[in-house]
Amino acid sequence: MTEPLIELKGVSKSFGNNKVLDNVDLTIYRGEALGIIGPSGTGKSTILRVIAGLIALDSGDVFIKGVHREGLIEDGTDPVGIGMVFQQAALFDSLTVEENVGFSLYQYSKLRRSRIRELVHEKLEMVGLSEIGDRYPAELSGGMRKRVSFARAIMSNPDNPKSAPEVLLYDEPTAGLDPIASTVIEDLIRQLQCIQGSCNTYAIVTHQQSTIRRTADKVVFLYEGKVQWEGSVSEIDTTDDPLIRQFISGNVSGPIHIAG
Numbered sequence: 001m002t003e004p005l006i007e008l009k010g011v012s013k014s015f016g017n018n019k020v021l022d023n024v025d026l027t028i029y030r031g032e033a034l035g036i037i038g039p040s041g042t043g044k045s046t047i048l049r050v051i052a053g054l055i056a057l058d059s060g061d062v063f064i065k066g067v068h069r070e071g072l073i074e075d076g077t078d079p080v081g082i083g084m085v086f087q088q089a090a091l092f093d094s095l096t097v098e099e100n101v102g103f104s105l106y107q108y109s110k111l112r113r114s115r116i117r118e119l120v121h122e123k124l125e126m127v128g129l130s131e132i133g134d135r136y137p138a139e140l141s142g143g144m145r146k147r148v149s150f151a152r153a154i155m156s157n158p159d160n161p162k163s164a165p166e167v168l169l170y171d172e173p174t175a176g177l178d179p180i181a182s183t184v185i186e187d188l189i190r191q192l193q194c195i196q197g198s199c200n201t202y203a204i205v206t207h208q209q210s211t212i213r214r215t216a217d218k219v220v221f222l223y224e225g226k227v228q229w230e231g232s233v234s235e236i237d238t239t240d241d242p243l244i245r246q247f248i249s250g251n252v253s254g255p256i257h258i259a260g
């Protein structure tokens with residue numbers, strides 16, 4: 001068994017009266033590619049934001065590499081870096097691609113501008129976009145914007161090795177992309193997993209079956225605030241669990257209550 005990098009123990013989170021996560025236990029091991037699936041509004045993005053340390057818990061504990069997290073990511077206690085790729089790429093429209101990817105280094109490091117440009121170029125090359133540093137986000141396709149956001153998520157300061165993310169969290173990275181652009185992104189996620197110095201551990205939230213099948217090794221199914229099922233990606237086709245059967249077939253009849 002490899003080392004647990006992320007552990008959620010008894011995590012609960014409500015927004016007002018809406019209990020989104022209800023006593024959730026989840027472990028992500030080093031090197032794991034974890035797919036988080038489940039119906040809309042069931043708390044998948046919330047779990048990613050909990051792991052990323054972006055929102056406070058109501059109760060429960062988060063351990064990062066065995067160390068109890070106190071507070072949020074901004075409190076800086078995590079022993080490993082965690083990067084997040086948001087659903088909407090979340091680029092600054094008024095900055096060039098190069099300024100977006102290098103943003104945290106321009107803001108918070110003492111590196112020379114020329115060194116940051118080199119590092120940005122390296123990351124853009126890793127995502128197959130080495131020629132677009134001078135463009136603005138509005139000049140890019142949706143798939144290209146996603147790839148730029150990947151480059152930004154894996155950016156780190158070589159003077160501060162702890163800033164290199166060891167875990168990447170992808171929130172619906174292929175949402176809104178055509179099947180071919182989705183394949184490009186899925187391949188990139190797998191390539192980044194294998195590149196030395198990039199992230200070999202990740203969790204991915206997705207609704208797209210091709211993305212689940214091509215980017216996840218293990219899958220957890222979230223519903224009604226709890227992890228209801230977990231198994232290998234091949235088991236989603238063989239399990240007789242009624243929740244998974246209904247979800248994968250898209251059948252409106254079954255144990256999953258359709259909101260609205």
Ligand SMILES: Nc1ncnc2c1ncn2[C@@H]1O[C@H](COP(=O)(O)OP(=O)(O)OP(=O)(O)O)[C@@H](O)[C@H]1O
Nearest residue numbers: 015016018020038039040041042043044045046047
């Ligand atoms: N900041 C917030 N304030 C209030 N409610 C929130 C907030 N963030 C999430 N929610 C609610 O929590 C529930 C779960 O949201 P979340 O985005 O985690 O679901 P999801 O499974 O990722 O959904 P989808 O598949 O549709 O993206 C939803 O009912 C949502 O409206």
